[in-house]
Amino acid sequence: MNEIDPPIIKLDEETSPSRDTHFFQIDFLKALMIFLVIFDHMVSWNIKNDLGVALWERISIPVFLVILGFNMGHSFRRHGASSLKQVYSWRYFKSKILRYIVPFAILYAVSTFIGLFMYGFDFELMYNNQYLNHNHGFINLFYLYMPFWGPGNWFIPVLFQSILIVPFLYWLFTRSRILAPILTLILTFVVEIIMQLIVFFAQIGSPYSSWEEVYLYTMFASSLPYYLSAVGLGLWLSLGYKLTKKRDVHIWVVILVLLPISLGYIIDYQFFDYRIIIGGERFLRGDYTLLVFPYSAFLVLLALNLLPKTSKSWISRKISLISNSTYHILLTQILGYGMITAWWGTHYLMDAPFNPYDLIDLVAVWILFVWFGVGWYKIDNQKDIFRKILYYLNFFILFACTLLFVFWLQGFWIPISLIVIMCYAIAAFIVHLTIKRPIPRLIVLVWTAFLVCSFIAMILQVYLLPPSYHWMAYVSMLIFFIYAVYFTRYNRYIE
Secondary structure, three states: OOOOOOOOOOOOOOOOOOOOOOOHHHHHHHHHHHHHHHHHHHEOHHHHOOOOHHHHOOOHHHHHHHHHHHHHHHHHHHOOOOOHHHHOOHHHHHHHHHHHHHHHHHHHHHHHHHHHHHOOOOHHHHHHHHOHHHOOOHHHHHHOOOOOOOOOOOHHHHHHHHHHHHHHHHHHHOOOOOHHHHHHHHHHHHHHHHHHHHHHHOOOOOOOOOHHHHHHHHHHHOOHHHHHHHHHHHHHHHOOOOOOOHHHHHHHHHHHHHHHHHHHHHHHHHHOOOOEEEOOEEEOOOOOOOOOHHHHHHHHHHHHHHOOOOOOOHHHHHHHHHHHOHHHHHHHHHHHHHHHHHHHOOOOOEOOOOOOOHHHHHHHHHHHHHHHHHHHHHHHOOOOHHHHHHHHHHHHHHHHHHHHHHHHHOOOOOOHHHHHHHHHHHHHHHHHHHOOOOOOHHHHHHHHHHHHHHHHHHHHHHHHOOHHHHHHHHHHHHHHHHHHHHHHHHHOOOO
């Protein structure tokens, strides 16, 4: 497979497939942006409106989209992909299926079960309450919106569509050295404008006049073409990003032409409530538009030039780990905020008037979602299928029960079975820190079975068994616990 020169620039030490193509700058940006995503879904607009978030916080998704184009451009170039057959290879699709589709399918199933549990196993009640105030409808279920909805779910169809669309964009970029990249970048802006024009002339979007328009706008706002220029700018930066290199003159298009327009629009949009109004109707619906993305692309460009390309420190390795886990962290916070929405009726835990103690909740949510998200990522990289299944059971039960423990703690009543599960979680954490060698699979199996037994006991205790019969659940857990301890004592050396 022959490597082709990227348009405009030649392969150098920053893009050559023979060299390390890892970018710590990108790792740092992704890690930072996922913290902003969690912040965005927790802090209400009653607070965010006064913080100038368009300039620093609402950049998270635009930056992710720019990085998506940047990474895909480098990935295809590194593998020497030039034809449609090469960019749409089975290796490419297999990696995307395992990386994105399989984890989401697991989340879809698990979140639905957890949602049913929180709504008393009443699907209709869950469906009608979970997303009722967010313009949800039955048709959205066919657009990758989960029955047990959580904020950030809309980005999943955008990401899945990128699997099909971005390779074709890259192929267009590489048709010639100079003209093709320019025309393709323009095409991404044109497509996005067409999408906005359809929404504008059809008068769909806020304010809504019918449920059909609600569903239709959701489909537009959850599609990659609606944000295509961000990906195009990412591909544009992947051609070369060094401010000091003459061959990378194309990046000055972003700095000198697009940035002033974008920055001016964002400032007017945020601080002066400027909106493009034509004939009494708003044009360019949503916060993420082609007039916003150049500013985000500029921030990515600054990071690429100001931050080191490689870093070997301990904190750098942790940042890179969080960066690699951003998709799993996104899925984790979708489930977590979905549970919070079901319990409190909203995922905005921080609302006006501002309470400084809410910052403690924010830090706790950051730690919880990021830590569990990284754990999920590590599970997905587990090669042993048997262990992976056991770890999945541990992961989702412990994550759900951790949040349920917090919820019930405020009601001053906690099922004993849930207390047992939390003790299990603490013990598992201590074992993970102290025992470095892999625990025998059969021992993991037995303790996972005990965890599942305790979880089932909690369900029975909450919904089915009257208080006078709770002892049945306690006895079953005790018997299983004694067996697990006995089995571990006499089989700890096997494997």
